[in-house]
Amino acid sequence: MSTPRLASRIAVVTGSSSGNGREIALALAAEGAHVVCADVTELPREGGYDDDPTVPTHELLTRKFQRSIFVKTNVTDEVQMIALGAAAVEAFGRIDIWVNNAGIGIGLGPLESCSVDDLNLALQINLVGTWLGCKVAKSHMMNQSVVGRSRGQIINLGSVAADGGQADLSIYSVTKGGVHSLTRSLAIECAPLGIGVNAIAPGYIPTAMTRPFWEDPHGAAHIKEFQPWFEMSQASDVAGPVVFLASDESGFITGMVLRVDGGALAG
Ligand SMILES: NC(=O)c1ccc[n+]([C@@H]2O[C@H](COP(=O)([O-])OP(=O)(O)OC[C@H]3O[C@@H](n4cnc5c(N)ncnc54)[C@H](O)[C@@H]3O)[C@@H](O)[C@H]2O)c1
Structure with a gap:
């Protein structure tokens, strides 16, 4: 059996109780990482699509994988x-991986x-919260030894809304x-220290945050047209690329904003 890609690595995931964050925590743990789950609430948000919604993420991870x-x-x-x-x-x-x-x-x-x-609230949570996460992660990572290909990997959640203009998203898109x-x-600032800084920019992923779009016939039609890929997206589509960016396989990649959007911005 091959060694898991993130065996013995330590990860922090913010917003880990629901949606993308929960799937990211699960995927990191499945690859061997101990995950520190951080959120304002332990249980998934109501209205999401999470499996086992009565079980907090860290309990699920500890049961299925290793201590969280x-x-x-x-x-x-x-x-x-x-x-x-x-x-x-x-x-x-130590902290090897920090996912904002x-x-x-x-x-x-x-x-x-x-x-x-x-x-102001969106800026505080989406941008200031990410900035603070980067600051705390860097402060630990810059003072620890290299493990694998880096001293640490910071991964931020952006959005395709930041790069492709969409109506009615003025607040969200500016934060992303x-x-x-x-x-x-930060990728330039942290590269000499051996700390990678990358982002994932998802398109529409079904979570509690976007359920109103998916359930509205006009919203669902817009998503289908916007994301040409033949299948519907899912939160695990975001988690896989996060694992890649956290792993040694992405060792020479930094400053990348990786779109996970079913081709939405490819045209
Ligand atoms: N779902 C999408 O289509 C989509 C698309 C692009 C980007 N994203 C990004 O992915 C990330 C996760 O989104 P999601 O769709 O899973 O949303 P979600 O609402 O399902 O989950 C967000 C989680 O963040 C937690 N949270 C909210 N405010 C917090 C705070 N101040 N401190 C700590 N935790 C807090 C919530 O409790 C919740 O568990 C977000 O950054 C979002 O902008 C989502």
Whole structure:
């Protein structure tokens, strides 16, 4: 039997309780990583498509794979984010992989219907939370030894909404545009340290966040036209590329925003 790609690696995943974050945590653990799960709530969001929704992610991981812990964390709070990094090191000794996945989709609609409060909240969670995660991850990774091909891998969740203009997404797209820019800037800053910084830019993936689109006939038709791939997307489509970026197979890749969109922006 071959050794799992992430055997003995330690991963932190924010927003790990639901949707993409839960699938990412499962996929990292399936490849041998100990995962530190971080979210504002332990159980998956209602209205999602998660399997075993009564079981918190860290319990599922511990049952199916190896020990995982949960650290209640609001990614917008710097003190809590520093405590998350410290808890990971205390439990497992180092941090090899940090996935900034926590995010929200609010303020969807034409500009005149959007509020500054929604903009500020989305910026706080999607962009400031990711920036803080990068800051805490870098502070640990830069002071630890190289394992495999790097001192650590930071992976941010962006969106195709940042790169291809779509109506009614002014708030969400601007937060994710910041995530893509942050990823490229930090990749240059961290490359001499041996820390990789990459992002995944998903298209529409069925989760609690996007259920209203999938359930609305116009929304579902738009998604089908937007994403030409013949099958429907699923959260595991995001998790696989995260595992790749976390693994030694992507050793010379940094500053990449990898689209996972069924061809949406290929044209
Ligand atoms: N679903 C999609 O189509 C899609 C597309 C592109 C990008 N993304 C990105 O993927 C990531 C995950 O999205 P999802 O669709 O799984 O959403 P989701 O709503 O299903 O899950 C998000 C998780 O983040 C947690 N969270 C929210 N605010 C938080 C905070 N302040 N601190 C800590 N945790 C917090 C929630 O509790 C939840 O468990 C987000 O960054 C999102 O922008 C999703």
